[in-house]
Amino acid sequence: MVKGKNIVLGVSGGIAAYKACALTSKLSQRGANVKVIMTDHAQQFVSPLTFQALSRQPVYTDTFDEKDPQKIAHIDLADWADIFLLAPATANILGKVANGIADDMLSTTLLATSASIYVAPAMNVHMYAHPAVQNNMNTLASFGYQFIEPGEGFLACGYVGKGRLEEPETIIQVIEERETNKQASSFYQNKHVLVTAGPTQEIVDPVRFFTNHSSGKMGYALAQMAESLGAKVTLVSGPTDLSQPPGVNVLPVQSAEDMYNTVLEHFDEADIVIKAAAVADYRPKQQYNHKMKKKEGSLVIEMERTRDILQALGEKKKEQYLVGFAAETNQAIEYGKDKLTRKNLDAIVINDVSQEGTGFSGDTNEVTFLSKRGIEKSLPLSSKTQIAQQVLTLIETDIKGGKS
Incomplete structure (x- = not known):
């Protein structure tokens, strides 16, 4: 699939730049046309001449080095690319592009391209885990950037870990x-x-509400991946801090009742429904118009059940393929199988949120996919973008009648 493809390889400034030399060579050997862009910091590790010799193509290092007066170099290169590969991707370049900063040849070309973009990060294990870096990667994933997870092992800095x-x-x-x-x-x-x-928020008074820890990242990853596969996607989202996925119709809601009404309104026109939201099971029976004041002693708030969206969809569905999520902390598979049957689902995605790396706010997940046709597939810990891709593949397999 890379033979004959025009590939721009962006090399940023980390010791892993030496691996980009082998990457250039192997891509060229497979018949790809490779043009390399290097940052100033990358040139501290490897010379442009090395990449020129391996690719037999010019190497780009300066935004203002316009060799052909008929063309603007970074726009021409951005348009030329079928695939844009960023390897190694340092924390610095991820931060710049995620925030729209274009101050060198690489970041400028990245922001100008409409090619498929693949990102292979490489950095210190603690840098990789830093919330700022994770947030930047999540932002880029929401833009449609596809990540190739770093490996684990001995790092140049002396640490052992992921990066x-x-x-x-x-x-x-x-x-x-x-x-x-x-x-x-x-x-x-x-x-x-x-x-x-995402979560829902159940109002107590003008300044207070009940909610949960859901970040919406798994649902947003599913919506973005489905859109990238060519689907028309409607995303009903509770309150989150996430950017709107490009090409996705986002319908914001607040409460469980809001989500119930919005989902039911759009259910008939859907082919596949994936209910990844963490919807409140209970809400305050009484909502106050003014802020509740502190009083002596304890406070008791009476709660009432919200309407069960998934149950309603299971009862209403005709040709739709209905997928539920089950976030559990114990006996996850047992509870998931019960939910699959009891709510008339076609499939369920089960995750034990008590396990490390699988919590609501994280960027990774580990799940089990079960379908009523008999597919049972454990998907090991990986990014939520990768989990989304695998879940959508399993849905396709199941609808086609296959087993995995």
């Missing part, structure tokens, strides 16, 4: 698989996918 640039062979394999899937599968083309995401 090592993935091996060139694996990077190429991931790109080829994803590009093949993108071209080979037209399953989601023109299908309407309805996704719910």
Whole structure:
């Protein structure tokens, strides 16, 4: 899938830049046309001449080095690319692009391209785990950037952990698989996918509400991935801090009742419904118009059940394929199987949120996919973007009647 493709390889300033040399060589050997952009910091580790020799193409280092007066170099390069690969991607370049900063040849070209963008991060384990870096990666994922997770092992800084640039062979394999899937599968083309995401907020008074820890990241990842596969996507979202996924119709809601009404309104036109939101099971029976004042002693707030959205969809569905989520802290599979049957679902995605790396606010997840047709697939810990891709593939497999 890379043969004959025009690939721009962006090399930023980390010790892993030496692996980008092998990556350039292997891409060229597979028949790709590779042009390399280097940051100033990348040139401290490897010279442009090395990449020029390996790619047999000019190497770009300066936004203002306009070799052809008929063209603007960074725009011409951005338009030339079929695939844009950022490897290694340092915390610095991720932060710049996530925030729209274009102050060198690489960041400027990245913001100007409409090519498929793949990002292979490489940095110190603690840098990779820093909330700012994770937030930037989540932002880029919401833009449609596809991440190739770093490996774990001994790092140049002396630490052992996650942050090592993935091996060139694996990077190429991931790109080829994803590009093949993108071209080979037209399953989601023109299908309407309805996704719910995030928490709900149940009002007590003008300044207080009950809610939960859901960040909406899993639902947003599913919506963005479905859109990238060609689906028409409607995302019913509770309150989150996430950016709106490009190309997705986002319908913001606040309470469980709001979400119930909005989902039911759009349910009939949907082909696939994925209910990933964490909806409140209870709400205050009474809402106060003015702020409640402190009083002596304890406070008791009477709660009442909210309407069960998933139950209602299971009863109402005709041709729709209905997927639920079950966030559990114990006996996850047992409770998930019960929910699958009891609510008349086609499939359920189960995750034990008590396990490390699978909590609501994190950027990773580990789930089990169960379908009533018999698919049972455990998806190991990985980014929520990767989990979203695998879940959508399993949905396709199940609808087509296959087993995995």
